[in-house]
Amino acid sequence: MNEFKINWIARDAPLLPAAVAAHGPASLRLARRLLQLPDESLAQLEGVVGKNLILVQGSEQQLPWVNGVQYLGVDPAAPFLLLPTNYRPSLPEALVQNALLKKIGSNDRIAVLPSPLLLVPLNPARPVFRSVLAAWLEKVQP
Template identity: 45%
Template sequence: MVSPSSRESHFLPSWSPRTQPLPALAVAGVGPVALALARRVLAERDAALARWSGVAGPGVLVLLGDAESLPWVDGVVYLGRDAAAPSLLLPCTLAPNVAPALLDRALVARARVGTPLAVLPRSGHLVPVGAARPVSRETLGTWLAKQVGP
């Protein structure tokens, strides 16, 4: 797992419910939800961890994998890809109030980091997930310990 993350809340549009949910490709948590997600993942068997890749940063965790394998904890956001915004992973159940293609171009230009970008509207995080690495129990445990502190 790698640890890129940025906050761009002032640049994200407003969102409304999506009429047709996107298929999930990732799951993300921020703050206490990220910690709960990490604990949930660490409780899994090694075979489950092998199905996921991820990125983590200060207070944010994003896991990528097959929809049926992605873990759930209260408060996570499932992310998917809108064909009109191929560089972004957007919330499965929310649609931006601007054309997805315009959002894609604007966020990629603004972020100036690798793609795809996981877009987390509630917290304002844009998380580059292109450098996601296989989930390692040791790496995730170290990340969790740093988040929780001494």
């Protein structure tokens, strides 16, 4: 398979946030902030977690603001990708989308985190439950 390098360039206009993602220490801050939200707000979000990674999807107004996280949005040229709101790939978005979907072997939406480059499949996204989030936080925090 051909590999390619993605460089990231500042966008002229940011995308509207549709998700927030964090890994490492920022993932703990994001989880703690999410646990501060009322149950009604959590019920409107969907998310995925991994080892030291958390990603939550929702409307811009529903997403919490936390230091050190990456906000992601949908670029019309690549509707199956969630890309950084403030950066775009150096290659055409449609080309990047096609290559990543082929690499993953799926037509499900993928979040692309640029640094370090992480591809997060969103097909396992589930509603955010306080008990599940608290258990994940307890498991991963030092």
